[in-house]
Amino acid sequence: MKRLLDVLREDCALTGTKEGCGEGECGACTVLIDGQAVNSCLVPFAQVAGSSVTTIEGLTGAEALQSAFIREGGAQCGICTPGMILAAVALPKDADLQDIRRGLAGNICRCTGYEGIYRSLRAAAIPARAAD
Amino acid sequence: MPAVGQNVLRKEGRGKVTGAAKYVDDLSFPGMLYGSTIRSTIPCGRIRSTRPEFDPSEWVVAGVPDIPGKNVIALIEDDQPCLADGRVRHVAEPILLLAHADREALAGAKVAVDYEPETPVYDPAASPRVFKEILIEKGDLGKGFSRAARVVEGEYRTGHQEQLYIECNGVIAVPENGGITVYGSLQCPYYVHKALVVLLGLPPERVRVVQTETGGGFGGKEEYPSMLAGHASILALKAGRPVKMVYDRVEDMLATTKRHPSIVRHRTGVASDGRIVAMDIDVLMDGGAYLTLSPVVLSRGVLHATGPYRCDDVRVHGRVVMTNTPPNGAFRGFGAPQTLFAAEVHMERISEALEMDPVRLRELNLFRPGDTTATGQVLGADCSAAEVLREAVARTGFDARRQALSGTNAGIGLSLFFHGSGFTGGGEVRLASRASLALTPTGARILVGSTEIGQGTRTIHAQIVADALGIPYENVEVSDADTACVPDSGPTVASRTCMVVGKILQNCALEMKARLGSLSPARYLELHGPLVVTREYEKPAELEWSDETYRGDAYGAYGWGCNVAEVERDPDTFEIRPVRLTAVCEIGKAIHPTLAAGQIEGGTAQGIGYAILEEVVFRDGAMANAQMTNYVVPTTLDTPPIDVVILESAYPHGPHGAKGIGEMPIDGPAPAIVNAIRHMGVDLRQIPATPERVMEASCVSP
Structure with missing residues (x-):
């Protein structure tokens, strides 16, 4: 059975969801399934029947965070960025820096050393107490 | 307000945060096939025969005889074949290429390869072949040591390192206009261009290389894309259809370049007050199976081997040698x-x-x-x-x-x-990089082969040009890195994109400003027609270097x-x-x-x-x-x-x-x-x- 990642990229032409490793390690393929951040490379697509799947293309209400990723150096090459943004959106609203580090530990960025990502979250105040 | 020194809005930002940016695997062409590579499973030996375990009539299968030009990846020395010709020197060396419309079928395709194995070399110290040796000498080492109160010796080792860009290597080759166009995730479009001209035996104007949005490079997309682009082009020319080749993570890690492992020995004479009076340094690097970029990696290695310390009596001796492992490269x-x-x-x-x-x-x-x-x-x-x-x-x-x-x-x-x-050393002189600036009605467009791979090339170049022209940053555009329309500004490597290419662009902009005089860009275009200023790297007069003596x-x-x-x-x-x-x-x-x-x-x-x-x-x-x-x-x-x-x-x-x-x-x-x-x-x-x-x-x- 096809992976959710392939259905999104090939059948739905939603190429904003990226494949980095195909084994659930890098998080580049992160999407939201009913609001939860999930690696779409590990999900047989039949499993999402009846669920709501949000990809970067369908993400709403995160404009401030997306802009902050550009301004604050949260995105460099950009390949991990869609997954990183979706994982960040799924963080609990009262997350502190340690929660953020734990929450994003499944999303690997090889470019930024993560500092720019923390700055982006802080600048967008998403979650509100990011990186206090 | 000047743009330089300010955190202006990045030119290359928007698409990356919305998912709109198109990386190579996000692209598709009508009639496109997928390509794959049959690779060596042994480190060293002769190939007796290859036998596809499928009906080849439904497939595109390409081997050495399908290479239209010379079977090499042209880089420093043409020692690395694009496809193994009768013998292999490392595991994962490419032997045969396959293409098919169905990617799943492709993943299951097997080819039996019959080998006559030979004894591999893994220990660089026991290597029979030195790719490059460099000696740097300053002063008189014996004299230096004679002044030493203490001599400290030691050996230090570093391992391989994988670049691990999150986007694996990938290209799409499209046969068109009697030649080939390659779209790919890469740092150096003109390296790929040069390699394809030799491999495909095509005139330079029939080869076009276009960089797609690139998901990290770190050196890992400096020389390797020439190999991958070669493979996809061979298949595409044979099939007469576009061919996409994107590695999965395992193949990318098995087959592509890594950082050279090293063994470095130091023997240092130190005076009683702590001053270093003699440095004797020996550098050994493992180059892997082919020379690729190893001589230049060794060069940078030995040139930094003393650390930032002064000493009058120094010897640095470096060697990079062959082992039967995949070639190590830029990182x-x-x-x-x-x-x-x-x-x-x-x-x-x-x-x-x-x-x-x-x-x-x-x-x-x-x-x-x-x-x-x-x-x-x-x-x-x-x-x-x-x-x-x-x-x-x-x-x-x-x-x-x-x-x-x-x-x-x-x-x-x-x-x-x-x-x-x-x-x-003389590398920048030999590169003779060129950059261009085209006048637009509201400002200028930058034309360089330097690539944006996450570091913000387009932004910093535009900042430098905007300030030199005295126009707002927003009025500077940047062309795509497409060999059909930009000059060869040299590879995007060696920390040179800002200092070297940025300087050439600054010179372009200053010349353009002088030619504009008091005219606005729009007025100039109206009166005189299009204006493109191209400048070449100019060596600062005081810089002197000799590759022969390694002095300067x-x-x-x-x-x-x-x-x-x-x-x-x-x-x-x-x-x-x-x-x-x-x-x-x-x-x-x-x-x-x-x-x-x-x-x-x-x-x-x-x-x-x-x-x-x-x-x-x-x-x-x-x-x-x-x-x-x-x-x-x-x-x-x-x-x-x-x-x-x-x-x-x-x-x-x-x-x-x-x-x-x-x-x-x-x-x-x-x-x-x-x-x-x-x-x-x-x-x-x-x-x-x-x-x-x-x-x-x-x-x-x-």
């Missing part, structure tokens, strides 16, 4: 992280041997303006070794922290380093760095956990401070991985941990807070004084972290500092 730092690791851990061992404070020892010996390097280069007024050391020591309260942590399961260490910007000005400028690392050791698992890392870097001028900080933070994180996590395990000539599950790179939880300090000391020939920045940050973390481990009394001289190595060293250390 951020390009030989310097290896030799600077050795230099800085050795410096720490000298301070231990002399019972001298490590900061004091470095202060006593570091390069100052007017000092000469091992090649005889006189350092300019922008030499900032003392400044970065002073800043790092003060900012971290180094001396007090060192005392406070003594005798605990934590330690603090530092590293002092420098990094040459741009190509080595090895690099136009050097960046300077000091790292301080604080680490903890788990008393049970011997795991090393970095607690914080301070990175002080002097880079001439930060054209865009946020992007500059991003380079430092990211390079530092990769350096932390190099120091403690990233171990490439080879078994029978193949990478045994070729997947992200067990080749571990730093996550958010492994990466400590990175405190970045940027200092600026202008290089007179850089745009606004800018020097290179991309590579230097990866030089410092490994020695700083190992020196912090040494502070705990652990005699470690090798990276990565895995728990196993730390345990072993902890158990034998007093």
Whole structure:
């Protein structure tokens, strides 16, 4: 059975969801399934029947965070960025820096050393107490 | 308001945060096939026969006879075949190419290869073939040692490192206009262009290379894309249809280049007051099965091997040799992280041997303006070794922290380093890079082959041009890196994109401004028609270099760095956990401070991985941990807070004084972290500092 990642990229032409490793390690393929951040490379697509799947293309209400990723150096090459943004959106609203580090530990960025990502979250105040 | 020095909005940002940016695997062409590679499963031997285990009539199968031109990847020496011709020299060497419309069918296709195995060489010290040997000599080594009160010797080892860009290597080759167009994830479109012209036997104008959005490079997309583009082009020309080849992670890790492993030996004479009076350094690097870029990697390695320390009597001898492993290649730092690791851990061992404070020892010996390097280069007024050391020591309260942590399961260490910007020696002269600027009704469009791979090339180039023309940053556009419309501004490597290419663009802009005179761009176009200004690299008059003697000005400028690392050791698992890392870097001028900080933070994180996590395990000539599950790179939880300090000391020939920045940050973390481990009394001289190595060293250390 096809992976959710392939259905999104090939059948739905939603190429904003990226494949980095195909084994659930890098998080580049992160999407939201009913609001939860999930690696779409590990999900047989039949499993999402009846669920709501949000990809970067369908993400709403995160404009401030997306802009902050550009301004604050949260995105460099950009390949991990869609997954990183979706994982960040799924963080609990009262997350502190340690929660953020734990929450994003499944999303690997090889470019930024993560500092720019923390700055982006802080600048967008998403979650509100990011990186206090 | 000037754009340079401001955090202007990135030119290349929007699509990356909305998912609209198109990376190569996001593209598709009508009638496109997928390609795959049948690779060697043995490290060394002859190929007796190949036999597809499927009905070849439904497939495109291409081998050596299908190569229209010369079966080589043209780079420095044409020694690496595009497809193995009768014999293989490493595991994962390409043998046959397949294409099919159904990617699943392709993944299952088997080809039986019958080999006559030969005995492989894995130990670089036992290699029968030296790819390149370099000797740097200064003064009289014997005389130097005769003045020494102490001689300190040591051997230091570094392992492979995988670039691990999150987007794997990939290209699409499209046969068109009697030639080929390649779209790909790559750093150097003109390297690919040059290689394809030779491989396909096509005139240069029939080969077009277009960079797609590139998901990280770090050197891993410097030379390898020439190979991959060659494969896809051979299949596409044979099929008469577009062919996409995108590696999965396992294939990317098994087959593509890594950082050269190294063994560096130091023998250093030190006077009783701590001054270094003689340096004898031997560098051995493992080049893998083919020469590829190894001579240049070795060159940068030996040119940084002394560390940022003055000494009148020096010998640096370097060799890079063949082993039966996949060719090692470009990776951020390009030989310097290896030799600077050795230099800085050795410096720490000298301070231990002399019972001298490590900061004091470095202060006593570091390069100052007017000092000469091992090649005889006189350092300019922008030499900032003392400044970065002073800043790092003060900012971290180094001396007090060192005392406070003594005798605990934590330690603090530092590293002092420098990094040459741009190509080595005469390299920039040979490249003769060109950049163009085209007048538009509202400003100008930049035309360069330099690529945006995350570092912000388009933004910093536009900032430099905007200020030189005296127009708003928003009015400067940047063309795609497409060989059909941009000149060859040289490869996007060697920390040269800002300092070297940025300077050429600044010259273009100044010339354009002079030609405009008092006319607005729109008015000029109306009166005189199109205006394109092209300029070539101009060597600063005072720079002299000889490849024959290895004497002279090895690099136009050097960046300077000091790292301080604080680490903890788990008393049970011997795991090393970095607690914080301070990175002080002097880079001439930060054209865009946020992007500059991003380079430092990211390079530092990769350096932390190099120091403690990233171990490439080879078994029978193949990478045994070729997947992200067990080749571990730093996550958010492994990466400590990175405190970045940027200092600026202008290089007179850089745009606004800018020097290179991309590579230097990866030089410092490994020695700083190992020196912090040494502070705990652990005699470690090798990276990565895995728990196993730390345990072993902890158990034998007093």
